Amino acid sequence: MSFVLVCLAGGLGAAARFVTDGAIRARRRTAFPWATFAVNVAGSFLIGIFMGIVLFHDGADAWHLYAATGFCGGFTTFSTAMVETVRLVQSDRAPLAVANAAGTLVAAVAASAVGLAIVGAL
Amino acid sequence: MSTASSPRPPYATGSLIALVALGGAVGTAGRYGLALALPVVGGWPVATLTANLLGAFLLGLLTEALVRRGPETTGLLRLRLGLGTGVLGGFTTFSSLAFEIERLVSGGTAGVATAYAAVTLLGGFLACFAGIWWAARRQAAA
Numbered sequence: 001m002s003f004v005l006v007c008l009a010g011g012l013g014a015a016a017r018f019v020t021d022g023a024i025r026a027r028r029r030t031a032f033p034w035a036t037f038a039v040n041v042a043g044s045f046l047i048g049i050f051m052g053i054v055l056f057h058d059g060a061d062a063w064h065l066y067a068a069t070g071f072c073g074g075f076t077t078f079s080t081a082m083v084e085t086v087r088l089v090q091s092d093r094a095p096l097a098v099a100n101a102a103g104t105l106v107a108a109v110a111a112s113a114v115g116l117a118i119v120g121a122l
Numbered sequence: 123m124s125t126a127s128s129p130r131p132p133y134a135t136g137s138l139i140a141l142v143a144l145g146g147a148v149g150t151a152g153r154y155g156l157a158l159a160l161p162v163v164g165g166w167p168v169a170t171l172t173a174n175l176l177g178a179f180l181l182g183l184l185t186e187a188l189v190r191r192g193p194e195t196t197g198l199l200r201l202r203l204g205l206g207t208g209v210l211g212g213f214t215t216f217s218s219l220a221f222e223i224e225r226l227v228s229g230g231t232a233g234v235a236t237a238y239a240a241v242t243l244l245g246g247f248l249a250c251f252a253g254i255w256w257a258a259r260r261q262a263a264a
């Protein structure tokens with residue numbers, strides 16, 4: 001049963017990503033893929049919050065399974081970030097490609113750490 | 123505000139959002155299944171790494187194959203959103219990657235964290251590139 005609920009939470013996350021990504025893209029048309037960047041950094045912040053509840057406040061397994069693994073996992077995407085990085089290289093924008101791959105990773109790890117720290121301080 | 127001459131964009135169309143949600147649930151099943159099957163080895167989150175590298179390869183393959191089919195029809199749009207945005211987007215994850223690296227750094231294993239990050243980014247780039255290259259080659263041969 002919990003397996004099915006994790007999958008449903010992932011589907012909800014993917015739908016939220018699709019809507020958020022589309023809304024950002026409709027407003028910002030830039031070479032740098034800001035929409036995917038924003039989704040991935042926001043989702044990494046959220047997983048820090050949810051896992052902080054588990055780690056620091058004895059949160060129920062549901063936070064880990066449904067909110068973190070399910071929703072955040074479905075909300076964020078590594079595959080799209082990679083396709084966009086390769087496309088930047090193919091269009092002779094190698095510096096932007098490196099900035100995208102490395103920049104997303106650094107910002108996402110930092111966002112996760114901030115989420116954890118906020119919950120840890122509560 | 124919407125009129126007959128300006129249909130809603132895909133991200134505001136209910137049936138397409140539902141399609142992405144369905145695909146995302148399927149992709150999450152694959153990712154969670156891998157997480158249950160593959161253990162952490164020497165601090166390395168092997169399950170996340172596997173899902174991300176495999177998903178990057180498959181999305182490269184799918185994206186290039188679809189682009190080479192020419193102008194996007196409704197059917198191709200549904201394939202791109204259902205399989206790409208939904209299944210492969212849900213199969214891969216950036217949040218787990220970020221959280222795992224944060225935990226490795228906080229746990230005093232910055233070396234493992236750096237290696238994991240480098241292998242994921244370089245491997246993901248190469249896997250995606252390989253998928254695109256393969257799709258291009260297949261199409262050229264056809």
